[in-house]
Amino acid sequence: xxxxxxxxxxxxxxxxxxxxxxxxxxxxxxxxxxxxxxxxxxxxxxxxxxxxxxxxxxxxxxxxxxxxxxxxxxxx
Numbered sequence: 001x002x003x004x005x006x007x008x009x010x011x012x013x014x015x016x017x018x019x020x021x022x023x024x025x026x027x028x029x030x031x032x033x034x035x036x037x038x039x040x041x042x043x044x045x046x047x048x049x050x051x052x053x054x055x056x057x058x059x060x061x062x063x064x065x066x067x068x069x070x071x072x073x074x075x076x
Contacts, residue, residue: 009068016064024057 009016032049036042 004071005069006071007069009065011068013065016061016068020057020061020064024053024060027056028053 028049031052032042032045035045035048039045039048
């Protein structure tokens with residue numbers, strides 16, 4: 001069965017944005033921590049973590065907005 005997509009989102013953009021930013025903040029901490037262990041330099045690790053997560057934040061926000069319109073698997 002093909003998922004159906006509604007024309008109207010079910011959550012406000014502000015909610016999706018807050019969820020996105022909160023999640024990405026957590027992921028920055030995780031990425032910087034892993035990069036620090038791998039490269040051994042906190043400055044380089046912070047650069048890796050920030051750049052990677054800026055790109056991922058935009059991608060996640062778009063993905064979240066798309067899925068907010070998909071009605072497949074939702075009851076009601």
